[in-house]
Amino acid sequence: MPHFDELYGRKVTYRRLMGLGIFSALVLMIPVFMRDFYLLEVLFLCHYYAILACSWDLLTGYTGNVNFGHAFFVGGAGFTGALLNLHLNWQPWITLPVGGLVAALFGLVVGSFTLRLKGPYFAGVTFCFAALLYKLVMGASQVLGGEEGLFGICGLADTSLGNYYFSAILMLATVFFLYFLSRSPFGLILRSIGENETACESSGINTTFYKVTAFVISAFFAGVAGGMYCHAQMHVGPELAHDSLSGLILMMAVVGGMGSITGPILGAYLLTGLNESLRFMGELRLLIYSGIVVLVVLFAPKGLIDIIGKAKVLAGIRMGWKINRHEAKLKAYD
Amino acid sequence: MTTLLGILILGTVWGSLYSLIAVGFSLIFGVAGIINLSHGSFYMLGAYLAYTFMTVLGINVPLSALMAVALTVLVGMAVDRFCIKPMRERHVYVLIITLSLAFFFQELMYAFYGPYGKAVKSFVVGEIELGRVEVSYQKVLTLLVSTVAVSLLWLFIKKTKTGKSVAAVAQNKDAAILMGIQYERVYLITMAISAGLAAVAGVFIAPVLEAVPGMWTFPLFKAFAIVIIGGLGSIEGAVIAAMLLGYAETAVSILVSPNFTDMVYLVATIFILVVRPTGLMSKSLAYK
Amino acid sequence: MSKFFGGVRAVSGFDLEVSRGEMVGIIGPNGAGKTTLFNLITGFIRPTSGEIWFNGHQITGLRPFQIANRGISRTFQLVDLFKGMTVLENCMVPCYSKRGKSRIDKGKKPWEVALEYLEEVGLAGRAKELAGNLPFGELRLLDIARAMATEPEVLLLDEPFSGLDEDNALMLAAAVRRMHRRGQTMVIIEHRLRDLLQLVERVVAIVFGEKIAEGSASGIMNDPKVMSAYLGERGA
Numbered sequence: 001m002p003h004f005d006e007l008y009g010r011k012v013t014y015r016r017l018m019g020l021g022i023f024s025a026l027v028l029m030i031p032v033f034m035r036d037f038y039l040l041e042v043l044f045l046c047h048y049y050a051i052l053a054c055s056w057d058l059l060t061g062y063t064g065n066v067n068f069g070h071a072f073f074v075g076g077a078g079f080t081g082a083l084l085n086l087h088l089n090w091q092p093w094i095t096l097p098v099g100g101l102v103a104a105l106f107g108l109v110v111g112s113f114t115l116r117l118k119g120p121y122f123a124g125v126t127f128c129f130a131a132l133l134y135k136l137v138m139g140a141s142q143v144l145g146g147e148e149g150l151f152g153i154c155g156l157a158d159t160s161l162g163n164y165y166f167s168a169i170l171m172l173a174t175v176f177f178l179y180f181l182s183r184s185p186f187g188l189i190l191r192s193i194g195e196n197e198t199a200c201e202s203s204g205i206n207t208t209f210y211k212v213t214a215f216v217i218s219a220f221f222a223g224v225a226g227g228m229y230c231h232a233q234m235h236v237g238p239e240l241a242h243d244s245l246s247g248l249i250l251m252m253a254v255v256g257g258m259g260s261i262t263g264p265i266l267g268a269y270l271l272t273g274l275n276e277s278l279r280f281m282g283e284l285r286l287l288i289y290s291g292i293v294v295l296v297v298l299f300a301p302k303g304l305i306d307i308i309g310k311a312k313v314l315a316g317i318r319m320g321w322k323i324n325r326h327e328a329k330l331k332a333y334d
Numbered sequence: 335m336t337t338l339l340g341i342l343i344l345g346t347v348w349g350s351l352y353s354l355i356a357v358g359f360s361l362i363f364g365v366a367g368i369i370n371l372s373h374g375s376f377y378m379l380g381a382y383l384a385y386t387f388m389t390v391l392g393i394n395v396p397l398s399a400l401m402a403v404a405l406t407v408l409v410g411m412a413v414d415r416f417c418i419k420p421m422r423e424r425h426v427y428v429l430i431i432t433l434s435l436a437f438f439f440q441e442l443m444y445a446f447y448g449p450y451g452k453a454v455k456s457f458v459v460g461e462i463e464l465g466r467v468e469v470s471y472q473k474v475l476t477l478l479v480s481t482v483a484v485s486l487l488w489l490f491i492k493k494t495k496t497g498k499s500v501a502a503v504a505q506n507k508d509a510a511i512l513m514g515i516q517y518e519r520v521y522l523i524t525m526a527i528s529a530g531l532a533a534v535a536g537v538f539i540a541p542v543l544e545a546v547p548g549m550w551t552f553p554l555f556k557a558f559a560i561v562i563i564g565g566l567g568s569i570e571g572a573v574i575a576a577m578l579l580g581y582a583e584t585a586v587s588i589l590v591s592p593n594f595t596d597m598v599y600l601v602a603t604i605f606i607l608v609v610r611p612t613g614l615m616s617k618s619l620a621y622k
Numbered sequence: 623m624s625k626f627f628g629g630v631r632a633v634s635g636f637d638l639e640v641s642r643g644e645m646v647g648i649i650g651p652n653g654a655g656k657t658t659l660f661n662l663i664t665g666f667i668r669p670t671s672g673e674i675w676f677n678g679h680q681i682t683g684l685r686p687f688q689i690a691n692r693g694i695s696r697t698f699q700l701v702d703l704f705k706g707m708t709v710l711e712n713c714m715v716p717c718y719s720k721r722g723k724s725r726i727d728k729g730k731k732p733w734e735v736a737l738e739y740l741e742e743v744g745l746a747g748r749a750k751e752l753a754g755n756l757p758f759g760e761l762r763l764l765d766i767a768r769a770m771a772t773e774p775e776v777l778l779l780d781e782p783f784s785g786l787d788e789d790n791a792l793m794l795a796a797a798v799r800r801m802h803r804r805g806q807t808m809v810i811i812e813h814r815l816r817d818l819l820q821l822v823e824r825v826v827a828i829v830f831g832e833k834i835a836e837g838s839a840s841g842i843m844n845d846p847k848v849m850s851a852y853l854g855e856r857g858a
Contacts, residue, residue: 066429113608119425120369124562125607127555128600135597185718185732188707192715195704202664202698204690204719204772243551247433254430287441294434298417301427 020179027168031161040164046272047167048229051174053252053264055221058178059214060250061258062190063197065115066123067215069130070222070249072110073103075241076133077223079144082153082236092156096227103223104216111215115208130246137238149237156231163232170228174221179261181217190214191259255296257303266305340467341585347473349580350480353573354535355553356560357484358528360572363561365504365524368425371432372413374554375439376529379406380536381545382443385452395457403533410529414522436550444547451544476538483534484573487527491569500524552596559599563606638826640776640809645802647822648811649842656811656828657699660778664696665689677775691721695774697765699781699811705754712753712764713739716771739767743797759790763797770801777801779810783817791817 027047031040056070077099084090084098106129114125137144144150157163181187192200193207201207230236239245248271256267274292278285300307359373380402387398417435421427458471491497502510503520511517532553543549560579564571579599587595638659640646648656661667663674665686673682681689704712713736716722722735740746743763748756753764762782769777782798783791791814798821802808812818819825825842827835835845842848 060426064426066426117607120363121562121607123369123429124558124603128559128603131555132597132600132604135600139593185714188711189715189718191707192704192711195706196702198666198686199698199703199768200715201686202690202696203716203768204687204721205715206685206687247437250430251434251437254434258426284445287438287445290434290438290441294417294431294438297427297431297434298420301421301424301431 020176024172027172028165031164035161037160040160042272042276044160044163044167044232046269047164047171048225049249049252049268049272050171050265051225052222052249053256053268054175054178054261055218055225056249057253057258057261057264058182058190058218059211061253061260061264062182062187062194063211063214064194065119065211066250067126067218067246068123068243068250069126069128069246070218071241071243071245072126072130072133073106073219073222074226074229074245075130075137075238076106076226077103078226078230078236078240079137079150081227082150082230083143085153085231086150091154092227092231095231096224099227100220100224103226104220107216107219108212111212115211115215127243127246130241130243134238134241134243137241145237147238149235149239151235153230153234153236155234156228167228167232170224174225175261175265178217178221182261186210186213194259251293253303254301255293255303257305260303260305263303263305267303270304337588339464341581341588343464343467343469344473344588345581345584346577347469347477347580348584349577350477350484351535351539352553352556352560352580353484353576354480354531356557356564356572356576357487357569358531359554359557360561360564360569361487361500362524362528364568365500366418366422366521368418368422368428369432369558370418370525370528371429371554372435372439372550373432373528373532373557374550374552375436376406376410376532377536377553378439378443378545378547378550379409380533381454381540381543381549382447382452382536383533384537384540385447385454385545388454389452399457399534399537402537403530406533406536407526407530410525411522413529414525418525419518419521436554440547440550443545447545447547449547451546453544454540456541457538470542472538472541476542479534479538483531487531488569490527496523556599559603562603640807642775642807643805644824645798645808645810645822647818647825648809648828649813649815649818649825649848650828652813657780659828660696660780660811663689663778664694687719690716690772690774691719693721693772693775694778695769695772695776696778697762697769697780697782699784701758701761701765703753703761703764703768705752707753708750709740709745709753709756709764710736710749713737713767713771716768719772721772736771739771740764742770742800743767744793759786759793762786762790762794766794766797774806776807776809779808779812781811781813783812783814795821 030043034040052070052074056067059065060067080102081090081092081095081099084095085092090098110125110129114122117125137149138146140146157166182190189200189205189210192203192205193210197207226240230240252267252271253264254267255271256265257263271289271293274289275285278288281288296304355373355377358376359370362368362370362373383402383405384398387393387401388395391398393401413432413435417431418428421431456470456472458475460471461468462471462474463469489497491501499510499515500520500523502513502515503517507517510520535553556579560575561572563579564573564575579602582602583595583598586598648659650656658667662669665681665684665688668683673680675681676689676692676694679692681692681694684692704715710733714732717732717735737746737749740749743766745760745763745767748760753761756764766777766779766782769779779798782794786794795817798808798810802821810818810822819842823838825837827842827845827848834847835842837845
């Protein structure tokens, strides 16, 4: 087997692959041990948000261009798929990829025009597109359902269990793809753009091309996830294009740790779980939720994945293991 | 004719309100180089505090207004000192912490005041009629206060020593440091001004709009759009763009439909960024 | 090959010709427009008027990455590399440019190619360290390695000696001489005249964006215009 270390920009070690493998196994095996429908639906949400957060991370976490309108892709694909289903009776196995492609197309058009612009401008524009979509949906009640949205979309799988596995497989496929992409030369260049775009351009790299490509890929997966969500809920509504969704995705990726693909997964699981477990607090739920997010961002701005990484290093050093590469990393953080 | 006059008058009122909010936003970007996504929250706090002092506690209007603004300024300074300062190196983090704070403040208001709008009584009751267009005194008052506030800010920056140091940091931070200006203090002052202006806007518009927990979003996004259109870092640009937006929105609202007002700034931003990315009067480049 | 242009406020009516294999130095007091010159050549700024020609083709108005792919590479005065990435990764990035890829396509692995450039400047031992941890002198060398990784025809060095102590300066000078002997064309902006004049053959002096003198390394400092520019009107 090839030695992954050299093939890719960052070490894709056997250990990390094993970690992913264990994670996949867990995800796939959970329903065997726990048949609680409520839990399965919560986990469905976790998978959904994990795809959204990871896809968002590909652009923003690596190149540093903040995308404030990820919901634009989610909602765009969701509505496209819903309309195709309602009017043409296309089934999920077509509407999902088509939705993803439509989102990717949006990403291409928007990205080509706007990724030339500096950070704050790009962020503003992405927000505007998402907001416009939202307003469009709210306004065109006849076609797009207005505030209520559209009902009667055909379901994903017949049972909660089926939905769970669908989402799990989709999520794992997305995560594996994005993970390997981010550790590949493509990911290396994306990271270099985020580190220092000027130096990157001086080195002969067409940064706009890479940014747009990342944006398009990011859009595709978000779109597919959006379609998946709509079919599972059998409903699509304007909330799928709302800025709160964009903000939520952002926060999950940040809390988990931007720029790693694995961090956002963690963030998605954690925040979704947090949201559910705080339900008993009633009125105060969102307050505590947002308070926790603020604290995490203040004290662990690189995300929890980073904290875990540092903890592992500290534990390792104490046990006297030889880790020069990690030590170098730690030094850089000081 | 009446319609045109109505558009002009109402547009001026809204434009001046927007300029209050946008100027602070632009200022903090021009000086500290950050985009403060919790800016809308200061506006919201101003409104809610006004409600608390005036309606709940029954304190008289001028004192309430003063306290509301002062308290918001303190909050703004705390945000700058404790939340933004540690994050200054990487702009992405500033965006994220301020956004998270904005959500937090929203939930805070929700927890304290509930989801329903809180009404504040008009400071001055009655209307004035300008050529068959009725404008409430409250709106006129808002217009006056906005104009005064922005003018005071302009004077402050051009004439006072502190104000000039603010301008200096905005122009060239390193040179300012070499001249002995403490930039952290300047940032703090700028944030205080920024928060104060937003709070004033919130206080004076509270009787016109209700105070709801989600009210921080529209001023923030519009301020963002205004500042992009007018050019990041340019105060004059912010005021001009704000007035333009005020007129445009009012025109659309009266001539087309109130449902479309909130789309104006979105379309305008996209249009400007695609066509003329530096904004109307920007000092910085949108391209690298 | 040659390039000439006229231009922006900061640089006006400027003509410069550089031939293959030459090493040219550019001197001038601060703010004279030297870095602006590099920015113009590498496409970061557009000239208000005039043209830039390279190898018989016009490159005015091209984007920086396109110019880099044509064979003009530069380093930066304020060394700003990819601090969060390893030294090796820093050198690998240019290998993925259109121009850099041509070497990889020949069957070599990107990190092997990058390592070669690191060896050129003597940083091969630091390959796996984070660039941000490097001392200043070595960052300079890394910047040069990065610029070399696109196999440029012309290398532009922007104040490479600034901020270096004696030892590092000697290391750098040795590396530059090595590259020159291999036939690398270079244009060097430098403020530290002693270091520069030992390396280059021809010198061009700029004041306020205009070329005021041109000559050999040994002769240029005797030029009265140059002396007055550096020492003030009372001169010599």
